[in-house]
Amino acid sequence: MSGAFRRAPVAYWPFVAALGGVALVATFASLAIGYVHLDLAAALSDIAHGRQSLPALVLVELRLPRAALGAVVGFSLGLAGAALQGLLRNPLADPGVIGVSGGAAFGAVAVFYSGLAGAFALAMPLGGVAGAVVAALLLYALAGRGAGTMTLILAGVTVNSFSGALTALALNLSPNPYAAYEIVFWLMGSLADRSLPQLWLALPLTLVGWALLLTSAPALDALSLGEDTAASLGFDLRRLRAQLVAGTALAVGAAVAVTGAIGFVGLIAPHLLRPWVGHRPGRLLLVSGFGGAIILLLADLAVRLIPVHPELKLGVATALIGAPLLYGLIDRMRREA
Amino acid sequence: MAKSLFGALVAPRIPFPRKGGRGVRACMHLLAAVALLASPAFAKPQRVVSINMCMDELVLRLADRDAIASVTWLSQDPRNANMAEAAKGLPANNGLAEEALSFHPDLVLAGPFTERSTIALLGQVGAPVVEFGVPETFDDVRRQIREVAAVLGEPERGEALVADVDRRLARISVDANPSPLKAIILRPNGFTVGPGSLVDEILRRAGMTNLAARLDVGAYQQIPLERLALLDADVLIVDSEGFEAPSLATEALSHPIVAALSRRMKVVALPSRLWTCAGPALVDAVRRLAEATADVEAGELRK
Numbered sequence: 001m002s003g004a005f006r007r008a009p010v011a012y013w014p015f016v017a018a019l020g021g022v023a024l025v026a027t028f029a030s031l032a033i034g035y036v037h038l039d040l041a042a043a044l045s046d047i048a049h050g051r052q053s054l055p056a057l058v059l060v061e062l063r064l065p066r067a068a069l070g071a072v073v074g075f076s077l078g079l080a081g082a083a084l085q086g087l088l089r090n091p092l093a094d095p096g097v098i099g100v101s102g103g104a105a106f107g108a109v110a111v112f113y114s115g116l117a118g119a120f121a122l123a124m125p126l127g128g129v130a131g132a133v134v135a136a137l138l139l140y141a142l143a144g145r146g147a148g149t150m151t152l153i154l155a156g157v158t159v160n161s162f163s164g165a166l167t168a169l170a171l172n173l174s175p176n177p178y179a180a181y182e183i184v185f186w187l188m189g190s191l192a193d194r195s196l197p198q199l200w201l202a203l204p205l206t207l208v209g210w211a212l213l214l215t216s217a218p219a220l221d222a223l224s225l226g227e228d229t230a231a232s233l234g235f236d237l238r239r240l241r242a243q244l245v246a247g248t249a250l251a252v253g254a255a256v257a258v259t260g261a262i263g264f265v266g267l268i269a270p271h272l273l274r275p276w277v278g279h280r281p282g283r284l285l286l287v288s289g290f291g292g293a294i295i296l297l298l299a300d301l302a303v304r305l306i307p308v309h310p311e312l313k314l315g316v317a318t319a320l321i322g323a324p325l326l327y328g329l330i331d332r333m334r335r336e337a
Numbered sequence: 338m339a340k341s342l343f344g345a346l347v348a349p350r351i352p353f354p355r356k357g358g359r360g361v362r363a364c365m366h367l368l369a370a371v372a373l374l375a376s377p378a379f380a381k382p383q384r385v386v387s388i389n390m391c392m393d394e395l396v397l398r399l400a401d402r403d404a405i406a407s408v409t410w411l412s413q414d415p416r417n418a419n420m421a422e423a424a425k426g427l428p429a430n431n432g433l434a435e436e437a438l439s440f441h442p443d444l445v446l447a448g449p450f451t452e453r454s455t456i457a458l459l460g461q462v463g464a465p466v467v468e469f470g471v472p473e474t475f476d477d478v479r480r481q482i483r484e485v486a487a488v489l490g491e492p493e494r495g496e497a498l499v500a501d502v503d504r505r506l507a508r509i510s511v512d513a514n515p516s517p518l519k520a521i522i523l524r525p526n527g528f529t530v531g532p533g534s535l536v537d538e539i540l541r542r543a544g545m546t547n548l549a550a551r552l553d554v555g556a557y558q559q560i561p562l563e564r565l566a567l568l569d570a571d572v573l574i575v576d577s578e579g580f581e582a583p584s585l586a587t588e589a590l591s592h593p594i595v596a597a598l599s600r601r602m603k604v605v606a607l608p609s610r611l612w613t614c615a616g617p618a619l620v621d622a623v624r625r626l627a628e629a630t631a632d633v634e635a636g637e638l639r640k
Contacts, residue, residue: 035561052597054567061594062563182526193527193562195592310559 010276012283019290023071026297030067035304065196070297073259076206076251078292079285081266083213086220086281087244088143090152095252096263099159100135104256105187106163107131113174125201128257132249135159140245189262189315191300202254209250212243217282224281262315264322265292381490382444388432389448390418391614392469395485396446397423399494406440419610419618434458444488474538478615505620509627518630520545520572521565529560539612543626545572562594571633573604605629
């Protein structure tokens, strides 16, 4: 897979800073652009003067959580994709494709419809994290230790369809007769009408997840040389695996619990950025995070601007971009093999 | 992968009105059924099965209790249905052909969202099925009550029910409001109800005008909260008092911005059971909204 593009690696930190800057601009664009025109200057001055005008309310209660969640969730998905690809040493590992998002969705749905979510506020994100942990562990048991692409994808299909079945079961057992209907929309993934409390709930778990993933960079670089080499360099592989699984589960689980399963971002971002960082999995982490944030924010802008009614779901938009890419990637790997 | 699998597993039967065609088809079915039943006099069906929640209510109001073989499970829940008290103790069905047939019905009443295959199956085995559409005006409501009463062989009760609706509706006389309040509806899943639905007429009779008419939304469409907030309505009608069971659908209703908006406009809670089906409960919906109109006019909350 590495033979396709070879690009002279650019200077790392300036590149990170540039991507971070673009992500920031995209976040502001997401604040400024919406379904309706909003007089930003008036809204900001109302906020500054503590006036609860309609534009101020819309900016704070609707646009802000949407833009911030877009950036945070996109970062989580891109970062988790890059980390999983490093761990499994396979470019097809995406939280959505291999079933981590599906597991998280089941965890969140089970917590929500069992009524636990009403019991304490963090229940739903924690449910998502628990589901993601189980899915990641199952996956690692099936496809860890340098298994081939085929095994990884098959394991992903299994985990995905099993968590899909369990989600359906949870809905069947739900006392709410419209549960199945509303969850279909939710599973498509969306940032529409999210609220600040949801952001505050997801953020702490997400930040812990990011820390775990980002600090694994040196070990991931070593791992790209092979497990034995990495071990001989003094990296504890068992600890690395635990760290990556926990980090992915925290970041993706918290994201999915708030936005539903948004697929393919974790596949697209590392794929596009890998050549820029000299194919080093450790360096790919941070840039993929920013890349994921940019992709998700742009996709979310697109679903708001494309005049399709009812509005296109975010997960549908990312799948429309991501699925052909996955197809092309598999095709190329097959030809190179 | 998971998504397509999931879609197949839980393909939704969308529980909201769609426009067009239905009414006409319902009438055709009705004519056929009436022709069948209209031998010398209406033979009163003795084993009526309803496989639609709205039909449940009319059957429970119009038919002799002894003549009702089964109503749907939805009608046994008081949060869902107006006649839950009466429905209790009657055998419940889930709207499946096999269940309906197990009661050896001499009349099956179906609604617009009954699965096509169920209707076809019932027709194949010769069970007399009558389908009804979604009423879009109060005239449709009166007609539907009379039609259901006719197939149940209880035309007088139908007339009495219509007269009761009209009498109570006449008492709420705000329909000539010269400057109606601007209202917008927020239902679970962020849906709003547009023009061309019964709800539109309910609002008009309560002295309100539906702001959804200004948006390019159909009879029933999702509306982003952002757009809803900036409409600057006088009245926000939310569909609350719904299920106590956890529901993602009602998350939008508990969004902090709805609470913030409630300080700027009148928020009226209107449970969907009052305005989903043709029946006397519609008058209660009009009354609640008319009271809200009066409150706003008295409190000068309007803009």
